[in-house]
Amino acid sequence: MSTLDHTLKLEATSVRRLEVITGTGRRRRFSEDFKGSIVEETLVPGAVVSEIARRNDLTPQQVFTWRRQARRLTASEAEAPKFVPAVVEPPLLARPSRGRPRKRTRQVDRSAGSIEVEIEGVGGRSGRGGEAKTVAAGLRALKAGT
Numbered sequence: 253m254s255t256l257d258h259t260l261k262l263e264a265t266s267v268r269r270l271e272v273i274t275g276t277g278r279r280r281r282f283s284e285d286f287k288g289s290i291v292e293e294t295l296v297p298g299a300v301v302s303e304i305a306r307r308n309d310l311t312p313q314q315v316f317t318w319r320r321q322a323r324r325l326t327a328s329e330a331e332a333p334k335f336v337p338a339v340v341e342p343p344l345l346a347r348p349s350r351g352r353p354r355k356r357t358r359q360v361d362r363s364a365g366s367i368e369v370e371i372e373g374v375g376g377r378s379g380r381g382g383e384a385k386t387v388a389a390g391l392r393a394l395k396a397g398t
Contacts, residue, residue, distance in 0.1 A: 288322070367391075371394050374394055
């Protein structure tokens with residue numbers, strides 16, 4: 253038989269499976285309670301999403317989508333970020349010397365432009381000219397330590 257032969261010859265020993273789909277083929281609608289119970293079932297330690305989906309006549313993709321939507325929903329309902337008041341203090345002025353006047357040189361006040369952060373008793377300070385990467389790494393370290 254050539255590959256161009258379009259006739260169908262069935263062998264006597266071949267077994268074929270035929271599936272007949274009845275119904276309208278519309279999208280199924282699931283209640284929020286049903287979705288929540290399925291998502292809750294998948295969060296149990298040791299749960300297998302594909303088994304839960306199969307048992308409830310769903311696809312794993314549907315269940316994973318519902319889980320992602322539930323995470324987004326809980327993240328948006330999470331507590332608003334907490335802010336602490338910023339305290340801005342004027343820089344300390346250097347005391348005038350009592351001796352003879354010296355040649356004026358520009359002195360940089362060490363406290364000007366510094367950032368000091370304290371989170372639950374753990375603190376850190378970044379002086380003037382600190383790089384953004386260094387400050388961000390320090391903040392991450394503080395956050396991880398709490």
